[in-house]
Amino acid sequence: MSLLCKCGSGNEYQVCCGKYIDDNFLPETPEQLMRSRYTAYVFGKIDYIIKTMQGKALKKFKPSKSDLNEHKVEWQKLELIKHIMQNNKGFVEFKAYYLDGGQLNCMHELSEFKRKNGQWFYIDGEILN
């Protein structure tokens, strides 16, 4: 099956976020991890969301009803604003658009990542306005 990846890269899912979500490849940059986490949200792949988090982010994480697909939120689009990678730390600022009850909402976040034993993790996020 060929379909364009939900992260908006313009690449096919199987060679984009699908590599990380389904085939256990490790993202090489915080940006790739961020994109694949967004795509995992689109598909409701909560296992992947959980295994790519550590620290504060993991402690704060409670799957919401929408994550569990009980309350349907439709993710529309991911917009990357900037990403920075320095040694084993990284930041990604993004906007994620979703429809909730027919209304378009936007989540604007600055996410923090760290690399441990060669693997990137999402460790914290700050909501921006």
Ligand SMILES: [Zn+2]
């Ligand atoms: Zn992708």
